[in-house]
Amino acid sequence: MTEIKTEITKVTIFRDGARVTRTGKVTLSKGPQKAEINGITEYASADSFRVKGKGPAKLSSIDIQTTTEVFEPSDDVKPLHDELEELQKKLEEIQDDLDFHNGRLVNLTSMVSEFSNYYGQVYAANEGEIGQLTEMDKTASKMYLDTKKSIHILEDKREEVTKQIEVIRNNLNKIGAKRRTESFKNVEVSLELTEDSEVEIEVTYQVYNARWNPIYDVDLLPGNAKLRRMALLYNQTKENWNNVDLTVSTATARPVQAIEATPYYIGVYDPSLERVRRRESDKMKKSARSMPMAAPKSEKPPAPPPEMMEEFAEATETVSGIAVYELPKKVTIPSDNEKHPITLIEEDLESETIHYWYTEGMAEVVAQDEVTNGGNVILPGKVKVYAEGDYIGETSISQISPREEFKLGTRTAYDVKAEKKLVHREVEKAGITRGKLRRSYKYRLEIQSFSKIPVEIDVFDRVPHSESTSIEVKADWEKFGVKEQHLGILEWHKSIQPDQKTIIEYDYEVSWEKGITVHPPLP
16 A cells, blocks of 8 residues: 655635635555545535645545544643642642631631630639730730731632643643544545556535635725625635635535425315324335435535636636635645635626605615625625725625625715605694695705715605505605605605706695594694
């Protein structure tokens, strides 16, 4: 058996896994040969291994095996363990002394209390002198102070020893445990060589302890949005990716299933039929358990992305909108618990700034950009938004399909001022309109632009709407240029030239039967 030394040369990282490629060379003699690639991470999926190579040889078979190795601690760990044992013994001795002195303190307190109570009775009977009480008090006070001092000294020693123990334990944790066991995957390859030659072996497999999360920077400019796509990579595979060709894919490594639609039957409940169905179901479950499991189907690895010639990653849209980004330079991603950010691409997207004002809920006009996505999917993630280079905030974005429109960058529009005014309000009592009550309103919406360029604005307002036949709302919305009106929600779209003002005026009336109370009250 000949061992082939391999290195990780290429990685394709998915949203929930990675495909790793190892390559290595070995010189073999003519005839049947067996070679072995050792030390592959235990997180590699056994049924995902693929082997191919170059050279005058035929590949007969591959076999995947799992081995376990036990690692003993290095020699420099033993002195630390010995020192730790000595410190723990010292800590136990200090604690014993502390327990003794604390007990002594309790006994002193109890003794002084009992003596004071007893001597008070003796002194009252003229059988004792006051000097004896004074001498006892001095002696007890000295013993008490000496004991407290000893306790403070022991507590300081205990704290110092505890800190030393903590330092040694931290050092031991850094070096490693006394003994650890690790598992590895090994690949055994059977070859048939036609001549003595050097052959190149390439092993590809998938791991699931790797992933990436998308983040974005968007700079909103007049007429377009500059989108920078970035990825936060996580490698926890126990394999360092040193100087590898990296491809980032928006695909997922887990299998996806298309579920066929089945009829939804309903009927009259019959207990006897339910028992029959249950017996049939139990038989089918027993039969399914007795049948051998089918071997999982191997997935053909996707074709490699094209080589890129640009500074940023080259983005390619594959089937079903999946995008892959191939990095232009080799990268190193160690196996750890840290996140590793990389920049994918920067692209210009079509964008149009739309202003928005809802009179009832907003004191100020806001601006939004309606952006049209390019040919690559935008995955859900956090977005830092800029307007012409100025940071305006951070938000989250949902999944955006290729060429889908979406809104981004909601911000206060300081170059547009808007105000709603009640111009006229009239109340008519019952009797004038045949026993009905009526109120009429007239409003004016004034929108002033201070922008240097034309402004497109969507204006929304609302009027009362009732589904009751006893309450009626009347207005001529076509006359007032309303773009759309639904359930009392009014929409206008206006184009305002620089330093110009536009005015929207509308009126409506509400009438209702006498004795009806309108709720909530009208303005």
